[in-house]
Amino acid sequence: MGLGHDRDVAADLAAYTALLEIADNLGLSKVLDAARPFTLAELAAAAGVTEPMVSDFLTALLAAGLVEPGTSPEHFVPCPDMAEHRYQAGYLAWSLNANRPYIDHGAEFLRDAEAAGSLYQRVGRTVAVTSRWIGTKGFYPVVHEEIIGREPQRIVDLGAGAGALLIDLLTAAPTASGLALDISAGACEEAERAARDAGVDDRLQVVNRSIESLADDPSPLFGADVVHTGFVLHDVVNQPELIGRVLRACRESLSEHGCFVAADAVSYANDERERAYSALFTYLHRASMGVRLPSEQAWLALFRAAGYREVTCRPLRTPGTRLFVATV
Secondary structure (H helix, E strand, O other): OOOOOOHHHHHHHHHHHHHHHHHOOOHHHHHHHOOOOEEEHHHHHOOOOOOOHHHHHHHHHHHOOOOEEOOOOOOEEEEOHHHHHHHHHHHHHHHHHHOHHHHOOOOHHOHHHHHHHHHHHOOHHHHHHHHHHHHHHHHHHHHHHHHHOOOOOOOEEEEEOOOOOHHHHHHHHHOOOOEEEOHHHHHHHHHHHHHHOOOOOOOOEEOOOOHHHHHHOOOOOOOOEEEEEOHHHHHHHOOHHHHHOOOOOHHHEEEEEEEEEEEOOOOOOOOOOOOHHHHHHHHHHHHHHOOOOOOHHHHHHHHHHOOEEEEEEEEEOOOOEEEEEOOO
């Protein structure tokens, strides 16, 4: 006889998040996300340890339901809901782990955010990994569909990170070329490696520069059919003159029927579905990162002031986020 209580969703989410983070740190995410049978030997090889060392962790994944037995005793398969579990885990991991310095040192950030920021930094890899987990279902699919539907021949991704989205786009559009721009040298190196692994390196150029630099030298943008940014414009938006120059540089560099596709966050979205996560996202950016997110209407006004002919906006699955599409 069981305890008779309903299943505790919060407990499940906590367990899934911890197990998936452990798996990622062990290098096992690619195995678990491949949606195909795998063996204990494959897990061990991916983690760089012996089979007995990873056996207990596999047992835990099986017991939690994240992994299921395969058709033969030596094979195992990720659960059918793995993508949804990873997406949901992304919110918890981003909120509590990626932003741990802001949580642990909240008072210091309130007193002097700049000084606290010099002492306590987020771990870039954790931010990138958890944001990607959220993005897999929260915004990437809609962005991918929007861009591919326009049949672009040249795509520029600003703040491209390790290039995952742009590589997916080039894979889906085999005649297109792309340029990935990012301020992180490490991310650019990873994007180059990932492009080679995906076989698109002959169509992908990687540029190690800041988005802000485009205001003075927009050459990486020239001839783009689509310019995309994903949650990076808000880092520039509190510099009104600079954000205007960057947006204008993008508009002036686009092809005749080109467009700017931007996924970003709005300030304190008050829809019931969005309000809690949006409140956390807005507060952390304002109090700890010195970023005042614009409202939806303020975002639209920025694009219009930069001379875009038409600007549309629609909510994304991730609470408090919007997709802006601005045409020339």
